Amino acid sequence: MNRVKYFIDNIASIIKGKWLVQHDNALIEQLLIDSRKLIFPQTSLFFALKGPRRDGHSFITQLYEKGVRNFVVSDTVDLSVLADANIIQVEDPLQALQNLVAWHRKQFNLPVIGITGSNGKTIVKEWLNQLLDDRFTIIRSPKSYNSQIGVPLSVWPLNEQHELAIFEAGISQPGEMEQLQKIIQPTIGIFTNVGEAHSEGFVNVRQKVNEKLQLFKHVQTLIYCQDDPEINSGVAALWQQLPNNKRFEIFSWSMVSEAVLHIRQVYKEENRTTITATYQQLEIGITIPFTDNASVENAIHCWCVLLHLQVPQEEITKQMQQLGPVAMRLELKKGLNNCSLINDSYSSDLSSFTIALDFLSQQQQHGKRTVILSDILQSGRSEKDLYAEVARLLQQRQVNRLIGIGERISHHQSIFQSAGIPDLAFYSSVDAFIKELHHIPFKDEVILLKGARIFELEQVDRLLQQKVHQTLLEIDLTAVAHNLKQFQQRLQPSTRIMAMVKAFSYGSGSYEIANALQFHRVDYLAVAYADEGVELRKAGINLPIMVMNPEESTFDVLVQYNLEPDLYAPGIFALFEDFVKKQGIQQFPVHIELETGMNRLGFSRAELPVVINSLRTPLFKVQSVFTHLASSEDRQQDAYTNQQGALYMQMVEQLQLVLSYPFIRHVVNTAGIIRHPQWHLDMVRLGIGLYGGDSFGEGGLDLREVSTLKSTIAQIKELKEGETVSYGRRGLVTRDTRIATVRIGYADGYPRRLGNGAGKMLVNGHLAPVIGTVCMDMTMIDITDISHVQEGDEVIIFGTDLPVKQVAHWAQTIPYELLATVSQRVKRVYFEE
Ligand SMILES: *Cc1c(COP(=O)(O)O)cnc(C)c1O
DSSP: OOOOOOHHHHHHHHOOOEEEEEOOEEEEEEOOOOGGGGTTTTTTTEEEOSSSSSBBEEEEEEEEOOOTEEESSSSSSGGGGOOEEEEESSSOEEEHHHHHHHHHHTTOOOOEEESSSSSHHHHHHHHHHHHHHHSSEEOSSSSOOOOOTTTHHHTTTTTTTTSEEEEEOOOTTTTHHHHHHHOOOEEEEEOOOOTTTTTTHHHHHHHHHHHGGGTTOSSSSSEEEEEEHHHHHHHHHHHHOGGGGGEEEEEEEEEOOOOOOOEEEEEESOOEEEEEEEEEEEEEEEEEEEOSSHHHHHHHHHHHHHHHHHOOOHHHHHHOOOOOOOOEEEEEEEEEGGEEEEEEETTOOOOHHHHHHHHHHHHOSSEEEEEEEEEEOOOOSSSHHHHHHHHHHHTTTTOOOEEEESSSHHHHHHHHEEEOOOOEEEEESHHHHHGGGGGSSOEEEEEEOOGGGGOHHHHHHHHHHHOOSSSEEEEEHHHHHHHHHHHHSSSSOOOOEEEEOOOHHTTTTHHHHHHHHOOOOOOOEEESSSHHHHHHHHHHHHEEEESSOOOOHHHHHHHHHOOOEEEEHHHHHHHHHHHHHHTOOOOOEEEEEEOOOSSSSSSSSTHHHHHHHHHHSSSSSEEEEEESOTTTOOGGGGHHHHHHHHHHHHHHHHHHOOOOOOOEEEOOOOOHHHHHGOTTTTEEEEOHHHOOOOOSSTOOOOOOOOOOEEEEEEEEEEEEEEEESSSSGGEOOSEEEEEEEESSOOOGGGGGGGGTOEEEEEETTTEEEEEEEEOOOEEEETTTTTOOTTTTTTTEEEBBBBHHHHHHTTSSSSSHHHHHHOOOSSSSEEEEE
16 A cells, blocks of 8 residues: 655655755655654654753754754754765744644544543553554554653654544643644544643633644544533633534433433443443443452543544443553562563553653663563554564664564564574464473573564563562652753753762662663763672663762772762872872862851862862873862752852862862752752752652652552451550551551561551551551551551652652651662562553
């Protein structure tokens, strides 16, 4: 079948650009906006977008060197170094990208479902895909790609073979939806709901509803729940505004009143929910394997779509029973034999495969990369093309080994052979693979597990994991990136960021976090001790790293691993000076810490002349000069903080007089970034803000919790009034009580202080108080008032729904201590959403 093809000539006219240079009429297949995601240089068109901190134009030369020849720019560029390129100039490259994809969308005539709303977009999209994928060849947004950039990238792969499209749209500001409407051009709309989340850009809920409704201006059918008065009146108003012949059909549902689908009963059992409704005067029903309210709402939205598409009710009933959970995350965890394991075994389309490969190639900690991949189902193109593309991707990402699972991928193994992937193995089924698993060597490598849900690769995931006990610290790398961005937006573009990754990144991990930070382009890392830096270097981190506490015994590794010491006092300064002199080293990068009032480390004003004299020699290259604030979070101490800043500036001036070159000046930590913009200077040192969800009350930063500490229930007991729980018999039972023993204790970092009712844990969404003293490996909680709790159930110690700040408050400490003391025996699992 003919695919719509684009040559750079057509594109220039579609986006109404001006040629700066035209070299040839290149075929364009990929749209590129992030230089790190380059895979196919020859056929990629790069759009130089401008963000608040980064300007795509600054990556043009680098991309050119990698073979990219097609660019859309807004600024003038130095053409002399871009000899044989095609360069189109437009006013706004983002708009050009959007216009191009809107044009592309117009070439196709198929049902397109557009989903917006505050919550549930991605689940509804993924469920619709599960429910409809044996009826249609579907294209859908990968993950939750729903932004001004994500939407065009989702729609671009649309082609003739697709029979149904499902795209989600999310907005954070007024005015954005109109653009997304043009790109998606939905024919069927779903408005999931509206919540208070992400309201920053909007005056009120009404405005947010109206803005979201812009997506549905030209739909033929709109599906929504009429029980929310804001949505209901918003929809009515939009419908009224439209001319008679352009009005959409309303497919509403309601729990309380007449609607197209009138829900009569929602009946929850242990692990399923039955929903009955009236539709076209008939009683119909579905049963889903979930019991939470959000799932019920999401399932009803899907039900409406299926009814609208006239899927027979028997078929709907059957499919709904089989709905599976949507894992929207890529998990990274420790595997057997020092492997790292990435689990993405819930979908197998090409775009999510590309995203998973990106994540794989961020992992620098092992030399070798293995991909375990199932058949890819329903791609909308011929299998030959499909697997040739997969082979190209694997080759491009330097994957060393492919293990293909399934009849289809095995059938096409010759494609992978001719692509030159070094190590290949194929199995007709997961069972066949599992039978052989213990003969297959896995050691010191990153393994990506990727497959369609029906292959149930979870079994493989379980077999390849390192076996550790069931207490887990989950770290959300997307939240780290999100938090980093919140801070970046607060800074001048020229202000650099040093990310503090001391003490295992405040307990959340070492190279896993550093890798993510390196990927998101922080400028510097800082660790407390040399060995922490060595570990990062061994894992392939090449950012500059400052070591805050260099010890004499570690000088040789500092030099060997190119770690930059903080010289904070005359003693350590002289020792290190001596060391580099003996080694015959010159210009070694160092940092100078100044004492201005924290009274911890740093040269005092009186000691400064000592350094100044020695810095005249060429032994050292001073990378930065810094000081640390004692009370940046405290309004009462602002005068003291400013006094520290002023003293720092005076001392810096003295250093500037002797050093003939510029150095980086930095003062503030997290709270300082938020509260003292006047002291941002050349760089900031960002710590807790990356990891915690503490917004420090002021400044309104929207930070996310990064870590979730969770465990499981080992046993449940029924106790009678008068009995006692745990050591010292401190937990006296004053009524008949149900007790759950949780697999976490003070050896895991759960403070003993939280015993006897001081602390609480979350079980099934409810708080359960700790009863009795906390033991070394176990803690008991009172679950009398919580229903449906079973042995083996999950217990949340802290996380999004129980912020670490709250738990720290109960333990009379601060989030820093709680995070940093989660013990190393607690397994860390990393994920990206
Ligand atoms: C730990 C540390 C920071 C980071 O502090 P946060 O409050 O976590 O942002 C900054 N500077 C120095 C010198 C530190 O030791």
